[in-house]
């Protein structure tokens with residue numbers, strides 16, 4: 500009896516509310532990896548449509564966004580996404596939170612573009628044949644029909660990142676989390692992906708070292724050494740972050756903060 504009660508409690512705790520506001524709620528979150536404290540006492544309520552995340556290398560940005568799709572679980576505190584505590588909702592999270600990796604080669608797992616997109620549809624329960632037809636449709640909707648049969652490895656960097664984003668979007672997640680998606684793209688590919696993201700209905704949380712991309716965002720969170728240093732509108736956070744970068748860059752080179 501106690502067993503069934505516990506299962507029912509877990510199910511209730513994992514119930515998603517797609518319209519939850521905030522869509523992500525982090526309370527007193529700390530994260531330790533290999534005996535190293537990577538995040539310390541992070542509390543955030545994320546409800547804005549477009550949120551940018553900035554900070555120096557190693558400040559904890561990737562670790563923080565991995566908490567949003569359950570790739571990392573907090574060592575202390577709690578992370579709720581669309582109302583469900585992530586550690587109790589790992590199986591369902593990918594339907595709500597799409598994650599785009601910095602390096603497309605780390606994300607793509609299928610030999611061809613069509614298979615990469617179709618996989619998302621099979622995850623939603625589509626039969627293989629319907630998923631392939633759906634993938635072709637989806638690629639055509641995004642002007643990529645000509646890429647369907649191509650091996651992923653033969654795509655340009657911009658095409659690879661676009662396909663990885665589409666492979667996530669085909670599952671229609673409510674939230675899209677992106678880890679520096681433009682970092683290896685040229686100016687044109689970067690602008691094109693930025694425009695694509697801008698036109699989406701999904702909520703977006705994105706890490707970027709290109710601060711110009713975040714100027715139009717609703718909110719920017721600045722992480723420093725695993726803690727929130729500043730959090731607010733881009734017009735306040737970005738200039739302060741840039742000043743900090745200038746001050747650090749002007750200090751004598753010692754190799755420690757690179």
Ligand SMILES: Nc1ncnc2c1ncn2[C@@H]1O[C@H](COP(=O)(O)OP(=O)(O)OP(=O)(O)O)[C@@H](O)[C@H]1O
Pocket residue numbers: 532533535537554555556557558559560561562563
């Ligand atoms: N699996 C791990 N084990 C131990 N330490 C880790 C692990 N993953 C990350 N770290 C450490 O955690 C800290 C934060 O890493 P994280 O990748 O989250 O930072 P980041 O801000 O995304 O950095 P970057 O801008 O370079 O991608 C770094 O010091 C990193 O070395």
